[in-house]
Amino acid sequence: MSDTGYSVLEKRLLNEVQHGFPLSTRPFAELAERFDSDEQTVLNAYRRLQDEGVVSRIGPVFRPNRIGVSTLAAMAVPPQDLERVAACISARPEVNHNYERLHEFNLWFVVTARDTQELQAALQAIEQECGYPLMDLPMLEDYYIDLGFEIHWGDD
Amino acid sequence: MQAMTPDLSQALIAEIEQGLPLCERPYAEIGRRIGCSEEEVIAAIQRLQCEGDIKRFGVVVRHRKLGYRANGMVVWNIPDERVAELGRCMGRFPFVTLCYRRPRRLPHWPYNLFTMVHGRDREAVAEKTRHLAESCGLRDADYRILFSGRCFKQRGARYLGRALEEPTGDCSRAR
Numbered sequence: 001m002s003d004t005g006y007s008v009l010e011k012r013l014l015n016e017v018q019h020g021f022p023l024s025t026r027p028f029a030e031l032a033e034r035f036d037s038d039e040q041t042v043l044n045a046y047r048r049l050q051d052e053g054v055v056s057r058i059g060p061v062f063r064p065n066r067i068g069v070s071t072l073a074a075m076a077v078p079p080q081d082l083e084r085v086a087a088c089i090s091a092r093p094e095v096n097h098n099y100e101r102l103h104e105f106n107l108w109f110v111v112t113a114r115d116t117q118e119l120q121a122a123l124q125a126i127e128q129e130c131g132y133p134l135m136d137l138p139m140l141e142d143y144y145i146d147l148g149f150e151i152h153w154g155d156d
Numbered sequence: 157m158q159a160m161t162p163d164l165s166q167a168l169i170a171e172i173e174q175g176l177p178l179c180e181r182p183y184a185e186i187g188r189r190i191g192c193s194e195e196e197v198i199a200a201i202q203r204l205q206c207e208g209d210i211k212r213f214g215v216v217v218r219h220r221k222l223g224y225r226a227n228g229m230v231v232w233n234i235p236d237e238r239v240a241e242l243g244r245c246m247g248r249f250p251f252v253t254l255c256y257r258r259p260r261r262l263p264h265w266p267y268n269l270f271t272m273v274h275g276r277d278r279e280a281v282a283e284k285t286r287h288l289a290e291s292c293g294l295r296d297a298d299y300r301i302l303f304s305g306r307c308f309k310q311r312g313a314r315y316l317g318r319a320l321e322e323p324t325g326d327c328s329r330a331r
Contacts, residue, residue: 013215017214021213021215024198026196027183044181049327053221057174057176060201060210083217086306089308090308097310100308103302104300108229137259141243143247144255145211151222
């Protein structure tokens with residue numbers, strides 16, 4: 001997959017701007033200058049990458065529990081009921097990630113809210129509406145300095 | 157420049173957590189939406205960065221779309237007195253994208269350190285995890301890799317945002 005269809009410019013736009021996106025009046029023009037391109041080409045490349053879903057967004061990654069609060073929750077759901085419960089959980093606006101994982105606790109999701117009170121209310125609502133108890137695993141300490149994720153285009 | 161009022165600051169966060177509009181002057185566009193100047197938007201984002209509320213500001217990619225089809229949430233049962241040291245050790249590896257301490261929930265859940273490991277497939281994730289364990293002196297550690305199955309939902313966190321609306325990423329799609 002590695003080299004399917006991404007230009008040199010697109011690879012650089014994906015890999016080299018995961019942190020330190022320019023905070024200037026014309027950020028895309030600034031990137032264009034850095035990458036020897038022009039503003040419209042850079043903008044169009046990002047529009048395409050975002051339309052294709054490769055780029056989720058250009059913006060901030062917040063440090064956990066600084067702007068709002070969040071937690072990781074897990075549920076053990078019988079396989080035959082997983083689809084329904086997953087849809088029930090995904091429908092909640094407070095949920096941003098919701099994954100199946102191969103374990104007895106097979107549904108894992110992240111819940112965010114403005115404050116602890118709202119978060120606890122959301123967790124209770126999820127248990128009641130979706131029908132199973134959840135395990136609440138809030139972050140206690142963060143050891144990771146987020147500099148983005150380096151994409152290797154060749155082999156891994 | 158003065159700090160924004162709390163209301164304005166919340167409005168700004170609600171805008172930027174959905175992603176910058178893809179237009180020539182995205183900060184001016186955000187300022188227009190929330191009622192302040194481009195300079196104030198830029199200064200406020202800089203302040204959020206300086207104060208450590210923002211970890212990074214840039215392109216957020218979706219790993220799966222780039223061929224990293226497997227991710228493993230690796231959960232470790234580490235003695236409490238060593239968890240900070242080992243967490244810092246693991247957090248330095250380039251293929252680790254999250255490294256958190258979380259509470260145990262005994263008796264069902266003894267694991268207190270969580271790392272996210274991405275790879276092209278499950279074997280690559282398992283190999284990287286072995287490498288991680290050995291590099292941090294944890295060859296015999298009690299750990300489990302919880303591989304991802306179906307992805308039901310994935311988007312950025314919206315702490316304050318207009319969570320019920322679709323994101324309005326693009327202020328001018330026309331070329």
